[in-house]
Amino acid sequence: VRLAESGGGSVQDGGSLRLSCTVSEYSYASYCSGWFRQGAHKGLEGVAFIDSDGSTRYADDVKGRFTISRDTEKITSLQMDDLKSDDTCMYCRAVEMGCWVEHLHEEVSKPEFNHWGQGTQVVVSS
Numbered sequence: 001v002r003l004a005e006s007g008g009g010s011v012q013d014g015g016s017l018r019l020s021c022t023v024s025e026y027s028y029a030s031y032c033s034g035w036f037r038q039g040a041h042k043g044l045e046g047v048a049f050i051d052s053d054g055s056t057r058y059a060d061d062v063k064g065r066f067t068i069s070r071d072t073e074k075i076t077s078l079q080m081d082d083l084k085s086d087d088t089c090m091y092c093r094a095v096e097m098g099c100w101v102e103h104l105h106e107e108v109s110k111p112e113f114n115h116w117g118q119g120t121q122v123v124v125s126s
Contacts, residue, residue, distance in 0.1 A: 001026045001115040005093050008120030011083055017122060019078040020071070021093040032099035033076045034068060036110065037089035037122075046108030047091070048078055055101040057108065061086070083124045093117035 007019035019035065034049030034057075048068040049057045056068055067079045080087065094113035104112055 001095060003093055003095060003117040005117045005120055008122050010123040013085060013124055013126045015083050016081045019091055021076050021117060023074050023095055026097060028097035031095055031097045032101060033095045035078050035091050035093055037091045039089040044110055049101055049108060051101045057101050057104060085124050085126055088124045090119045090121055092119040
């Protein structure tokens with residue numbers, strides 16, 4: 001499984017950014033994908049996830065501001081609107097083959113995903 005990420009960067013408080021990731025070299029008919037994030041002095045947090053049926057899961061603090069979508073079979077995007085300084089983090093893309101959102105733990109955790117991108121930095125300044 002190969003992941004290619006794009007997006008991220010710097011924006012002012014209230015601004016928007018979009019993260020995208022392309023998955024390739026896989027053989028499963030379905031997969032679950034999403035993003036985790038980790039800020040300074042903070043633990044890893046599951047942000048948003050989507051599966052091949054389009055089912056989604058969001059962390060409480062991004063609901064209504066972030067939208068995850070499967071643009072194509074291989075491309076997933078995370079639209080981040082109304083960004084706040086607390087959203088400043090390293091965002092890492094994660095993929096798990098043969099997985100469905102309904103099977104993820106209530107607090108999605110790192111061991112549930114076996115394929116990871118390198119990560120992209122998001123900085124929100126006031």
